Amino acid sequence: MFNPTIPQEAQDFIEFVNQSPSPFHATHEAAKILKAAGYTEIKERDSWNEGLIQREGKYYFTRNGSAIIAFHVGGKYNPGNGFSIVGAHTDSPxxxxxxxxxxxxxxxxxxxxxxxxxxxxxxxxxxxxxxxxxxxxxxxxxxxxxxxxxxxxxxxxxxxxxxxxxxxxxxxxxxxxxxxxxxxxxxxxxxxxxxxxxxxxxxxxxxxxxxxxxxxxxxxxxxxxxxxxxxxxxxxTQKSTIGGACNEFIFSPRLDNLEMSYCSIIALTQAKDIENDTNIRIAALFDNEEVGSMTAHGADSNLLPVTLQRLANTRVVDAKDVSLTAFEESIHKSILVSADMAHAIHPNYADRHEENHRPEMHKGTVIKINANQRYATTAVTSMVLKELAKKHQIPIQEFVVRNDSSCGSTIGPMLSAKLGLRTVDVGNPQLSMHSIRETGGTDDVKHGIDLLRVFYEEFAVLEQRFIVD
Incomplete structure (x- = not known):
């Protein structure tokens, strides 16, 4: 009997999206995953004084019930060290x-x-x-x-x-x-x-x-x-499901952007070698990206900037004293991976894609580039992921929009500008973006998790090789 196998990562993602019909539910489900992985809930309204944040400690908090930030402190972290950040969003049209x-x-x-x-x-x-x-x-x-x-x-x-x-x-x-x-x-x-x-x-x-x-x-x-x-x-109410003759598709609502939200959280919880990391690893899932992000719980709020400032200015247990410029120092040692779904080439509308940039399903997460800065990717930031993907044989692709076509945007440019933070925009390829039923590839959930996992594990070391300010 012909019954192709389905990647476990795709199966698990389907369970996540079926339980997440709203940003409030997506945040709740992300918190459940974090709790199961040993993360401790903290509150923004409380003091993060010495004794709360510890090396190798795992923490998360929510804002408005629709946005969530989780972080894992490196075992060799000191104030002024960098942040390895992945940002995504919980909302969909x-x-x-x-x-x-x-x-x-x-x-x-x-x-x-x-x-x-x-x-x-x-x-x-x-x-x-x-x-x-x-x-x-x-x-x-x-x-x-x-x-x-x-x-x-x-x-x-x-x-x-x-x-x-x-x-x-x-x-x-x-x-x-x-x-x-x-x-x-x-x-x-x-x-x-x-x-x-x-x-x-x-x-x-x-x-x-x-x-x-x-x-x-x-x-x-x-x-x-x-x-x-x-x-x-x-x-x-129709549930997300696996489809296609070879079980190669995910037919689902809200792939944009629950898929990259899920990959971000899973990658954070799976990443190893925290005891040797000098950075703080962060996953930030915002609400309201689809309507411009200018809300108290969107990416254009103070949510990420304030979080980074508080972490940079918190004396982690057994760490060195905090300098007056710890936050400014840390920003220039950090990078943001803005993770939002990408456009796979459509077989019936292939002419809508630029001829040399036609992302396909199953061929890896897509690095998104735009000369007009609708995406915040630079040569330096894209090389970070390319180097990691090459080292670990993780497939990766690149995308630019046609010159005669409009281009979407992400949380990447606004956070990059707000913080002066190096940023790369990425996303898994999909069809029917913003439809009530979208289509993605079953292999790409694992590709996304693997890429973000090795980013968390190795960025702090790789960053030392980049001498470009």
């Missing part, structure tokens, strides 16, 4: 439930949604949809707690118009994003027969259909009046 989402149209209950990021919105039609995110619950003691919710069954759908009513649909499928992209929750008749109606004084039911609020309350085993507010993303 999606529909988000509006603050007042209640809509009634032509005998249907609909849920008002906002567009988040640059999604391929026509792919959201005729899919089995549900909601996931975080809910603020009021408890008996008067406290409000952030609670994750994920409704596993499909409760929403955006139906297309029948071909008989729009004969042009196959030629030009267009729609109004405000009026025609609202998911249907239920029929008004069935909702009335359910007996679930608005309860006086329940604020959430004034803004949202009581039926939706009841579903959330039942899922979390609380009363509807305990739900004070929420941030919900609409997601596709």
């Amino acid at each position: 999606c529909l988000k439930v509006k603050p007042v989402s209640k809509k009634d149209k032509s005998g249907y209950l609909e849920v008002g949604v906002q567009l988040y990021g640059g999604g391929i919105w026509h792919t959201w039609f005729d899919r089995d949809l549900s909601v996931a995110g975080r809910v603020l619950i009021e408890h008996e003691d008067g406290t409000f707690k952030h609670t994750l919710v994920k409704v596993d069954r499909p409760i929403l759908r955006i139906p297309t118009l029948a071909i008989h009513l729009d004969r042009t649909a196959n030629d030009s499928f267009t729609f109004n994003k405000e009026n025609q992209l609202a998911p249907i929750l239920a029929t008004a008749a069935k909702a009335q027969l359910s007996g679930i109606t608005a309860t006086e004084g329940v604020e959430s039911e004034a803004n949202h259909h009581p039926l939706l609020v009841r579903i959330l309350a039942d899922e979390m085993k609380v009363e509807p009046n305990q739900i004070r507010d929420f941030e919900l993303a609409v997601y596709d």
Whole structure:
């Protein structure tokens, strides 16, 4: 029987993405992986004084529940030494439930949604949809707690118009994003027969259909009046899976950028030889990259700069005293690998790629370069990864966009400029980026993990060979 093997790394990633329908869930799942690997949770609001941060210590913290930073302190680290950083993001384009989402149209209950990021919105039609995110619950003691919710069954759908009513649909499928992209929750008749109606004084039911609020309350085993507010993303309930005749594809939502987020965390936890490392190894997963990163928990915030400053200015147990310029010294011994998915060549649109830069699945992580600095890669920073890939026989590719095509961007340029930090932009190749269902290669999860793992293990030593400022 023909049954090709599936890399374990791809299988494990699928489990991660299936449990991560929102940035809050992705952060929670990343924290679970870190805890299992012996990482200790700390808080930004607490003091990181002497005695907390130790050589070979493993730590993480979250911000807003949707961004997470983890770090592993080298056994030979001293203040003023460098940081080996990998940055990625937890968010993906999606529909988000509006603050007042209640809509009634032509005998249907609909849920008002906002567009988040640059999604391929026509792919959201005729899919089995549900909601996931975080809910603020009021408890008996008067406290409000952030609670994750994920409704596993499909409760929403955006139906297309029948071909008989729009004969042009196959030629030009267009729609109004405000009026025609609202998911249907239920029929008004069935909702009335359910007996679930608005309860006086329940604020959430004034803004949202009581039926939706009841579903959330039942899922979390609380009363509807305990739900004070929420941030919900609409997601596709069809699970991520392995496909292709040779089990070579990952068919999945949110490959951009949960795949590189996953590779970053796994590489950090798997990296060896920490006892000899002079650097601090860091994985930083930010929220809101798809909408510009200019939020308190995005890459354009103070999240990474403040973290690096605090680490540089913290006297690690048994380390030398901190100099006044420790932070500035450390930045110039550091590098950021900005890890965000890349475009694989599309067989039906091959002309959209530059002829000498056509990344393929299974052939390695892609180094992304752009003369207009949409990516922050330089000759120096790309050589770091090329040297490591060559030494360990890890496949790697390069990509530039065509001159007559627009170019996306990443967190790399903004962090590089903000910190004066050497940066290289990379990502695993995929198809259908920003679709509700994307396609990646099963081998590339391992390629990404391996490349980032050897970066963590060996950058501090390799950096000594570079004499370019």
